[in-house]
Amino acid sequence: MATTEYSISDLAQAFTITPRTLRFYEMRGLITPKRHGVSRVYSEKDKVRLELALRGKRLGFSLEEIKEIIELYDPSQPEDPRQLYFLLRKLHQKRKDLINKFNDIRETLNAMDIIEERALGTLGKRQNPRVNQLPLDID
Amino acid sequence: MATTEYSISDLAQAFTITPRTLRFYEMRGLITPKRHGVSRVYSEKDKVRLELALRGKRLGFSLEEIKEIIELYDPSQPEDPRQLYFLLRKLHQKRKDLINKFNDIRETLNAMDIIEERALGTLGKRQNPRVNQLPLDID
DNA sequence: AATAGAGTTAACGTAAACGTCAAGATAAAC
DNA sequence: GTTTATCTTGACGTTTACGTTAACTCTATT
Numbered sequence: 001m002a003t004t005e006y007s008i009s010d011l012a013q014a015f016t017i018t019p020r021t022l023r024f025y026e027m028r029g030l031i032t033p034k035r036h037g038v039s040r041v042y043s044e045k046d047k048v049r050l051e052l053a054l055r056g057k058r059l060g061f062s063l064e065e066i067k068e069i070i071e072l073y074d075p076s077q078p079e080d081p082r083q084l085y086f087l088l089r090k091l092h093q094k095r096k097d098l099i100n101k102f103n104d105i106r107e108t109l110n111a112m113d114i115i116e117e118r119a120l121g122t123l124g125k126r127q128n129p130r131v132n133q134l135p136l137d138i139d
Numbered sequence: 140m141a142t143t144e145y146s147i148s149d150l151a152q153a154f155t156i157t158p159r160t161l162r163f164y165e166m167r168g169l170i171t172p173k174r175h176g177v178s179r180v181y182s183e184k185d186k187v188r189l190e191l192a193l194r195g196k197r198l199g200f201s202l203e204e205i206k207e208i209i210e211l212y213d214p215s216q217p218e219d220p221r222q223l224y225f226l227l228r229k230l231h232q233k234r235k236d237l238i239n240k241f242n243d244i245r246e247t248l249n250a251m252d253i254i255e256e257r258a259l260g261t262l263g264k265r266q267n268p269r270v271n272q273l274p275l276d277i278d
Numbered sequence: 279a280a281t282a283g284a285g286t287t288a289a290c291g292t293a294a295a296c297g298t299c300a301a302g303a304t305a306a307a308c
Numbered sequence: 309g310t311t312t313a314t315c316t317t318g319a320c321g322t323t324t325a326c327g328t329t330a331a332c333t334c335t336a337t338t
Contacts, residue, residue: 007284007285008284008285009284009285018326018327019284019285020326020327020328021325021326021327023286023287024325024326028325037285037333037334038285038286038287038333038334039284039285039286039334040285040286052247052250055243055246055247056247057199057325058199058239058240058243059198059199059240059243059244059247060196060197060198060199060200061199062324062325063324063325064324069247072251072254073250073254077257077258077261079261081262084258084261084262085262087254087258088255088258088259091251091254091255091258094251095248095251098244098247098248100197101197101198101240101244102241102244104194104197104198105198105237105240105241105244107194108191108194108195108198108208108237109234109237111191111212112211112230112233112234115211115212115226115230116227116230118216119216119223119226119227119230120227122216122218122223123220123223123224146314146315147314147315148314148315157296157297158314158315159296159297159298160295160296160297162316162317163295163296167295176303176304176305176315177303177304177315177316177317178304178305178314178315178316179315179316196295201294201295202294202295203294279338280337280338281336281337281338282335282336282337282338283334283335283336283337284333284334284335284336285332285333285334285335286331286332286333286334287330287331287332287333288329288330288331289328289329289330290327290328290329290330291326291327291328291329292325292326292327292328293324293325293326293327294323294324294325295322295323295324296321296322296323297320297321297322297323298319298320298321298322299318299319299320299321300317300318300319300320301316301317301318302315302316302317302318303314303315303316303317304313304314304315304316305312305313305314305315306311306312306313306314307310307311307312307313308309308310308311308312
């Protein structure tokens, strides 16, 4: 397996962010690439963490919250059951956060449906109500 | 009907924000309460707009984006069909934004499921996989 | 050997979204 | 009629999440 590695500008281009963002995320402890001499070398795992970070950002999480979420993904499984239980509790907490956001989305979409119907009504048109508001493959 | 009205601190307490936030949102054009003398008086409609704003904030929208969303809700229906079509296009755009966020949530939840299963596996437990990750009353 | 290209740290700048005084107006309560 | 509470408008401060030079280093050519 060809353990792929990336330079800072590789990742920056791939995700249309700037190198500065990657250095900043590193400063905040989100990603910690190894170094080749002084230059940063990003692994596939680092890339995954970056993806997670950017998803979190799109959802409005702070970098601190994102760091907590990312740390859940750490494949270095702890042996200590207490740490595992701690992980599970954190997991459930973050799941709640996400479900709350999901509900916010749903309510906003519902309200938008009403607006659309009203607008369509004013336009004198008619159409099948409440369709395609969410992708249907929810699970 | 008892057209309910609210003071700035009424709304602040109700939503656990500060008056400063309400004044700031007004400055940015999100809410425009009428005045009793010099004091702000918030209507039921203003309250609704505030709820929308806070939902948008929880989802990570900027105040500018939130303003756009809120304006969609304006019950003063335009007569001009071109404006209505414009409204409909905007509506679809915002829906897309929301659906993107929804997909981000779903992917994060899926990844969390995997982590949980791994942790439970390490704990030597077993359980019904992939349940209760989202509220079931999606529509 | 000089030049270009990509990387580095350090430091200051900035936009967004408020927080935090300060100083005054106003209305209600005593 | 004066304290008390609540409001107002500035105006400056703060945190987050980067942007933007600046000054250097290090290979990699040419």
